[in-house]
Amino acid sequence: MFWKRQVPxxxxxxxxxxxLFGWFIDQPDVKEFIGDxxxxxxxxxxxxxxxxxxxxxxxxxxQKVLYQKPGWQYSVIAVLGFIFAIVAGFFVKGVDDSxxxxxxxVTSDGTLFKWMFDYVFSPMSATMFSLxxxxxxxxxxxxxxxxxFEATLLLVSGIIIMVGRVPIGGVISSWFIMYLIVLGLxxxxxxxxKDTKVTFVFVAVGVSLVTIGGIISDWPVDQPxxxxxxxxxxxxxxxxxxxxxxxxxxxxxxxxxxxxxRYILGIERSYIGE
Amino acid sequence: MKDKQFWLVxxxxxxxxxxxxxxxxxxxxxxxxxxxxxILSLSATLIYYTRAAERGEEFYLRPIPALKxxxxxxxxxxxxxxxxxxxxxxxxxxxVETVAGVVVLGHVAxxxxxxxxxxxxxxxxxIVMKAARESCRDAYTVEGRPDMFNEDMxxxxxxxxxxxxxxxxxxxxxxxxxxxxxxxxxxxxxxILAETGNSIGAIQIAGTASQAxxxxxxxxxxxxxxxxxxxxxxxxxxxxxxLIGGVKGQDMIKLAVIAVMILSTILMVLYESTGFGFNISxxxxxx
Numbered sequence: 001m002f003w004k005r006q007v008p009x010x011x012x013x014x015x016x017x018x019x020l021f022g023w024f025i026d027q028p029d030v031k032e033f034i035g036d037x038x039x040x041x042x043x044x045x046x047x048x049x050x051x052x053x054x055x056x057x058x059x060x061x062x063q064k065v066l067y068q069k070p071g072w073q074y075s076v077i078a079v080l081g082f083i084f085a086i087v088a089g090f091f092v093k094g095v096d097d098s099x100x101x102x103x104x105x106v107t108s109d110g111t112l113f114k115w116m117f118d119y120v121f122s123p124m125s126a127t128m129f130s131l132x133x134x135x136x137x138x139x140x141x142x143x144x145x146x147x148x149f150e151a152t153l154l155l156v157s158g159i160i161i162m163v164g165r166v167p168i169g170g171v172i173s174s175w176f177i178m179y180l181i182v183l184g185l186x187x188x189x190x191x192x193x194k195d196t197k198v199t200f201v202f203v204a205v206g207v208s209l210v211t212i213g214g215i216i217s218d219w220p221v222d223q224p225x226x227x228x229x230x231x232x233x234x235x236x237x238x239x240x241x242x243x244x245x246x247x248x249x250x251x252x253x254x255x256x257x258x259x260x261x262r263y264i265l266g267i268e269r270s271y272i273g274e
Numbered sequence: 275m276k277d278k279q280f281w282l283v284x285x286x287x288x289x290x291x292x293x294x295x296x297x298x299x300x301x302x303x304x305x306x307x308x309x310x311x312x313i314l315s316l317s318a319t320l321i322y323y324t325r326a327a328e329r330g331e332e333f334y335l336r337p338i339p340a341l342k343x344x345x346x347x348x349x350x351x352x353x354x355x356x357x358x359x360x361x362x363x364x365x366x367x368x369x370v371e372t373v374a375g376v377v378v379l380g381h382v383a384x385x386x387x388x389x390x391x392x393x394x395x396x397x398x399x400x401i402v403m404k405a406a407r408e409s410c411r412d413a414y415t416v417e418g419r420p421d422m423f424n425e426d427m428x429x430x431x432x433x434x435x436x437x438x439x440x441x442x443x444x445x446x447x448x449x450x451x452x453x454x455x456x457x458x459x460x461x462x463x464x465x466i467l468a469e470t471g472n473s474i475g476a477i478q479i480a481g482t483a484s485q486a487x488x489x490x491x492x493x494x495x496x497x498x499x500x501x502x503x504x505x506x507x508x509x510x511x512x513x514x515x516x517l518i519g520g521v522k523g524q525d526m527i528k529l530a531v532i533a534v535m536i537l538s539t540i541l542m543v544l545y546e547s548t549g550f551g552f553n554i555s556x557x558x559x560x561x
Contacts, residue, residue, distance in 0.1 A: 009420050016299055017298040020313070023303075023306065024302060024303050024306050024309075024310045025300070025301050025302065025303065026301050027301045027534065033554070034456075039368075042366075042368050045401065046399070046400070046401055049399075049400035049401045050400050050433070051406065052400045052403065052430075053399070053403055053430035054430075054434075055402075055427070056400075056403065056426075056429055056430045057430050057431065057432070059430055062425060062522065069450060070453035071448050072443075074444065081412060098533065119395075122384060124436075124437070124440075125434070125435075125436040125437065127463065128436035128439055128440050128463075128466065129436055131466055132462060132465060132466060134467065135465045135466055135469040138469060139468075139469060139493045139494050140493075142493060142494075143493040158303035159393070170337075182336065215324065245485065245523030248485055249415060249485060249501075249502050250531060251500075251501040252483040252485065252501035252502060254502060254524055254527055254528055254531070255483060255501055255504065255506070255524065256370050256371075256505065257316065258320055258485065258520060258521075258524040258527070259370050259373075259374060259505045260370055261316075261317050261320050261373065262320070262520050263370075263373065265317075265320075265321065266516070267324055267516050267520060268377070268508065268517060268520075270377040270380050270381075270409070270512065271373055271376055271377050271380075271405065272408070
């Protein structure tokens with residue numbers, strides 16, 4: 001129990017405290033430990049641990065093939081890929097020593113390993129990454145579907161941001177937006193009053209006021225600024241958006257700090273079991 | 275002054291620092307003194323409330339729907355006879371979010387042990403695999419079901435981001451888990467995972483402090499633990515007084531931060547418009 005509980009808690013407390021308070025100490029050895037040594041120790045440990053992961057992966061895939069579990073065919077490909085990567089990495093370079101030495105062969109053109117990386121690994125990674133475009137579309141559809149006030153707000157903000165940040169947004173006159181707002185408010189008034197006469201009067205007065213304002217000021221595209229899409233999107237992006245993001249960020253920062261302190265002080269011990 | 279021991283230690287630390295300061299404070303980075311005291315006072319607040327909770331003081335925790343939904347998701351999986359998929363992020367144990375993800379995994383594993391539901395935890399780092407295994411083993415033992423624990427319920431896929439996403443998606447499509455939980459640090463793969471989970475009709479609960487991924491999880495998942503809620507999850511799920519005290523302490527710190535922000539804004543406006551007072555941003559800037 002001593003080795004499984006007290007020792008790990010002591011190590012976490014010691015290294016955590018040195019890393020935290022070392023930031024306030026101007027001493028080269030401490031700085032070097034925090035900046036380089038500690039992270040390198042972790043990298044070394046992680047490098048050794050990868051063997052455990054690789055063994056676990058290959059064990060499970062071989063078991064799947066041997067017991068013909070559902071989807072075992074994919075496991076055959078996984079095992080073959082694993083063997084091929086080891087062969088290309090450790091045994092077969094595919095070129096002479098004059099072209100690439102062992103070690104450098106993983107990044108040198110013409111080698112088997114580089115071929116595998118360029119023509120198998122990279123395209124497959126790119127394929128997975130490209131899927132994001134379709135997933136963003138389907139997720140946006142769900143998020144922008146008008147269900148309630150918040151979703152409508154999100155939809156309107158999203159459209160303003162999208163249109164306002166592209167060149168066509170700059171040529172849409174603020175007077176056009178004002179006409180749209182008057183019509184939108186007309187719909188709102190109609191939904192509340194449910195009287196076509198009131199709605200008509202409201203829209204007619206609104207359209208007339210906008211038209212008179214436009215004639216007097218000679219219809220400038222970007223005036224009044226509060227109805228000009230690039231200006232509106234900039235305001236949304238830099239004020240409500242940043243305010244919300246910073247609030248979340250402060251919460252995250254405090255959460256990380258509080259959690260780290262709980263680990264350092266040994267208050268939270270769940271990560272080593274109970 | 276209920277906690278005499280706490281105040282004694284606090285006074286001791288202050289006196290020790292005062293002596294160190296009077297001795298010429300060797301090696302200390304003076305530019306960071308405000309930050310140093312902030313960390314000390316924030317830590318003291320956390321410790322104070324943790325000790326208060328341990329003494330038996332009760333604190334109210336507002337209900338978080340996502341955490342209530344964890345048990346609901348486990349129950350749903352049990353009824354449907356399908357597994358639960360738990361993804362503890364794609365980063366290593368050097369990230370506090372991954373550690374928090376592994377801690378929450380322990381609580382989820384307790385529930386799966388209780389309900390006799392199968393749990394599948396694909397991981398992308400070997401060290402996370404070992405830590406997650408220990409966490410699950412412990413949870414099953416605590417629940418009196420060590421026989422149900424199987425080492426391979428936590429298994430390694432790959433370190434690579436998109437290969438891992440492809441592997442997890444494959445598991446989702448083949449095994450059709452009834453519940454998918456994403457708790458840890460995520461990058462671009464978050465939406466790939468969450469949308470696939472959505473397409474198979476799984477109940478989805480996410481928790482992350484990766485700010486850029488929160489909107490994706492909010493859109494594609496049924497419940498999302500946003501930022502600090504994720505770090506408080508362990509306290510909510512375990513209901514341990516010392517952890518709940520920590521959450522209360524965290525809230526008090528938040529209150530203090532809000533007060534400092536408002537006060538600083540007033541001081542800055544006064545300083546810049548009338549020249550009265552001092553430039554507080556000089557003290558609050560991290561150097």
